[in-house]
């Protein structure tokens with residue numbers, strides 16, 4: 009039966025936009041989108057809070073709009089975790105199975121995970137997520153759910169993501185000041201993957217690249233789990249700044265030009281289009297200037313290629329197997345030609361990542377853009393956690409590990 013009392017809220021606090029998406033359960037495990045709100049974001053740099061008051065105001069605006077659309081009042085949200093300093097590492101830990109009959113218990117798994125993630129962190133850093141890759145029992149690898157199996161030696165392989173604590177604390181403070189509780193925080197690319205990747209993508213290997221305004225995050229999936237995470241301090245704003253600089257226009261004007269006429273792949277334009285003229289107003293001038301679309305593309309293309317090459321280098325130097333290709337999300341992916349250029353740079357099939365119809369319904373048409381992948385994924389993760397908690401009758405401390413593990417599996421379904 010569908011529990012109409014459950015509401016899930018995804019809150020994506022980005023450097024350029026704050027987005028809020030409210031969903032409720034629907035048939036077949038889908039989520040109906042019932043509220044959406046968006047506001048210009050102020051007070052962040054590269055995903056990190058610089059002015060709390062401004063962030064509070066943007067969050068309130070986005071949330072109020074989503075509340076108005078849905079007719080609901082929300083108290084709690086699942087929020088994105090971002091920042092250029094996030095770092096992912098693969099770790100492993102081994103323990104001897106303690107119990108009678110050598111049946112692996114919650115506690116054994118807990119110890120194996122603890123032993124894998126016991127690591128020295130720089131001062132002021134913390135572990136923000138631990139994503140299991142696999143368990144190995146007496147040399148047998150590829151085990152996903154070890155509890156109840158028999159064995160003497162249990163090894164866990166975990167992808168551990170860490171970051172400076174201050175970034176997270178400041179976001180938490182801003183959200184509380186906006187009057188909301190935090191249900192959970194989720195890595196931005198992991199949330200985008202929830203919306204846009206299929207089980208096959210995760211199994212056969214794929215690179216999810218979320219291109220924001222100032223931050224681009226990469227997560228490589230393979231064998232059903234996260235294999236690598238990296239964050240780069242660049243995004244769509246770099247293209248805007250190049251346009252502003254090259255054409256001597258203001259940042260808002262450059263943003264308009266980029267969104268209306270921008271293209272990062274010259275080979276997509278016909279000769280006629282190349283020569284077609286656009287009008288711009290240089291800073292401090294009254295009269296307009298004319299330029300061809302070709303010149304605009306000549307400014308944008310090299311930068312887009314450069315940014316994608318950085319990301320591709322990271323993928324290949326980590327021996328990322330990406331048979332399922334590359335999935336681009338985030339507003340920065342919307343520049344015309346980005347998919348085609350990425351396809352060449354990565355030498356792999358590339359597509360834009362959207363909120364998949366098999367997971368989402370309701371107001372889906374309003375958010376059918378890669379910009380909404382993160383907010384949608386956050387809400388979907390929250391919905392699944394809540395449904396699980398309802399069906400198991402709430403949390404019990406003894407089931408900590410099992411639950412943590414379930415949450416993890418849930419992230420991937």
Ligand SMILES: Nc1ncnc2c1ncn2[C@@H]1O[C@H](COP(=O)(O)OP(=O)(O)OP(=O)(O)O)[C@@H](O)[C@H]1O
Nearest residue numbers: 022023024025220221222223244245338339340343
């Ligand atoms: N139609 C479009 N064409 C080209 N670029 C676009 C388009 N729409 C949005 N963008 C760009 O996408 C970027 C914003 O993407 P997004 O909203 O995903 O970022 P964010 O989440 O606010 O920031 P971040 O993730 O970096 O903190 C901006 O640089 C914007 O100019």
Ligand SMILES: [Mg+2]
Nearest residue numbers: 022023220338
């Ligand atoms: Mg973002």
